[in-house]
Amino acid sequence: RSNEKFEIPMMAITADGGDTWTYSQPVPEAGLIQPSVVQFDDGTMAAFFRSGDPRHRVKRSESTDGGMTWSVPELTDRLHPGGGVEAVVLANGHVALVYNNKEEGPRDKLAISISTDGGQTWRWTRQLEDEPGGRFDYPSIVQAADGSLHVSYSYRLKTIKHVRFDESWVQEGDAATGAAGR
Numbered sequence: 001r002s003n004e005k006f007e008i009p010m011m012a013i014t015a016d017g018g019d020t021w022t023y024s025q026p027v028p029e030a031g032l033i034q035p036s037v038v039q040f041d042d043g044t045m046a047a048f049f050r051s052g053d054p055r056h057r058v059k060r061s062e063s064t065d066g067g068m069t070w071s072v073p074e075l076t077d078r079l080h081p082g083g084g085v086e087a088v089v090l091a092n093g094h095v096a097l098v099y100n101n102k103e104e105g106p107r108d109k110l111a112i113s114i115s116t117d118g119g120q121t122w123r124w125t126r127q128l129e130d131e132p133g134g135r136f137d138y139p140s141i142v143q144a145a146d147g148s149l150h151v152s153y154s155y156r157l158k159t160i161k162h163v164r165f166d167e168s169w170v171q172e173g174d175a176a177t178g179a180a181g182r
Helices: 165-169
Strands: 032-039 045-051 057-063 074-079 084-087 095-099 109-115 124-130 136-143 148-156 158-166
Touching: 032 084, 074 095, 074 148, 084 136, 095 136, 095 148, 109 136, 109 148, 109 165, 124 165
Parallel strands: none
Antiparallel strands: 032 045, 045 057, 057 074, 084 095, 095 109, 109 124, 136 148, 148 158
């Protein structure tokens, strides 16, 4: 949850299916909105934020107490023009992040990156969209029971697009640009 008027993020937490809510302490940085939160097997949580930071990178914060307090957000190396981001922990423990991978301008690129260390670094990247003048926003990602990854996002401001692939496709990287590992 975030108050987008003040851009001060905090988490709303429920243990009873939404009957009652507890709020976390604010994440210790203003200017962050729309967190995508993941939880690891050890209970640690990571939040990846949409941000207007002039350094144009996705920001990451961590919680070790069930989301009640959060670390000072740090810049990742993932490019970010201020668009929405979405992360998910895969069945094997890897983190997948879908985001607009460019620094500025229209959101005409969309990529998925995979991390093997909880979103600290990103080992593989693959382009989902790269169309000058296109527009790709608000990605969402889930992993199906068969292990396939399903990403949906707004496509050219006219419709919603769905793509299906598996992690090995991402690990192959972009042959045309040699983007594996970026």
